[in-house]
Amino acid sequence: MPAASKLCEQAVQELFTQVHLRFTRQRYAIYHALASVHSHPTVDELFQMLAQANHDISLATVYNTLEALVKSGLVRKLSDGGTSARYDATVDDHLHVRDKNTGTVADVPADLGQRLLKTLPNEVLKQIEIELGFKINHVEIELVGEYASSKTHVA
Amino acid sequence: MPAASKLCEQAVQELFTQVHLRFTRQRYAIYHALASVHSHPTVDELFQMLAQANHDISLATVYNTLEALVKSGLVRKLSDGGTSARYDATVDDHLHVRDKNTGTVADVPADLGQRLLKTLPNEVLKQIEIELGFKINHVEIELVGEYASSKTHVA
DNA sequence: TTTCCTGCAAAAGCTTTGCAAGTAC
DNA sequence: GTACTTGCAAAGCTTTTGCAGGAAA
Secondary structure (H helix, E strand, O other), rough: OOOOOOHHHHHHHHHHHHHOOOOOOOHHHHHHHHHHOOOOOHHHHHHHHHHOOOOOOOOOHHHHHHHHHHHHHOOOEEEOOOOOOEEEEOOOOEEEEEEEOOOOOEEHHHHHHHHHHHHOOOHHHHHOOOOOOOEEEEEEEEEHHEEEEHOOOOO | OOOOOOHEEEEEEEOOOOOOOOHHHHHHHHHHHHHOOOOEEEEHHHHHHHHHOOOOHHHHHHHHHHHHHHHHOOOOEEEEOOOOOEEOOOOOOOEEHHHHHOOOOOOOOOOHHHHHHHOOOOOHHHEEEEEHHHEEEEEEEEEEEEEHHHHOOOO
16 A cells, blocks of 8 residues: 655655656645645645745646646545635545544544444445446545534625 | 435425424426436436426525535435535435546445444443544545546556 | 656636525515 | 525636646667
């Protein structure tokens, strides 16, 4: 499993080579930023982060690169509840928590997440694949709700 | 649980009253269309459906109404993998299957879905709520993959 | 050298909004 | 009668695209 454990240029370069992606300064910056951060940023948030870190990069490149990373399977595209997409450099199955009020997405601590994921009965998933003629690539679980403290603007 | 089992005007009107939504011809048409259909349409798909059924309605109203329905909890907003949102009139927890290639979302047959959902251990969910200070409103599970027959345009 | 990537700016989609007229309550 | 909805068109977002110059392999 190609986890983002080592983020030095060399490691990322190898990762890219494995999936036949050219290694560029911009792609490294984007992947590195995404893998270093625990939130699941939108394109624009990522763009801001990179801009502030003095990386000179264009918004279109962020879009293009993320699409390329998703296609290679190095990054996953998530739904935020709202208008724009969010991205996640962790591609193993894991749990997300989504705040209804803000759209932000956070990870559930690995141990708890695993406990929940491991309970999913494989034979049921297999049966779904057979009944629907559908190949499951991964399972996405989101706990939707709100933080106790975020009881702000609810209509 | 306010399920969309009876869709006559009266039933929907009651439903709306319960959640303090004014009952209008357009809102009825939108909710009825959404609840009658098994796919999980995008705003535009819904708008097309209504237009073809001779309902005279504006796109903005579809957006406004869906937002109102989501706020009242009568409808759920889903992520399609792509650019536009999808909507679902079934608010009980249930499983979705999302086709990577087309973005379409379908339901997993209720019996299979329930088998999977019932395995989720409540005590783990509770613990997540406590550890994160997060109130879980509902659980969203998506099986992402592709139909055996939809092996079309994959790069 | 060849092929792909980047950046810009322009275009295309999706969603929201202001406002006047209409409708539920 | 009052407050909320509708519909239109315009504005605001997010995302994609064409193309010329630049960089990786």
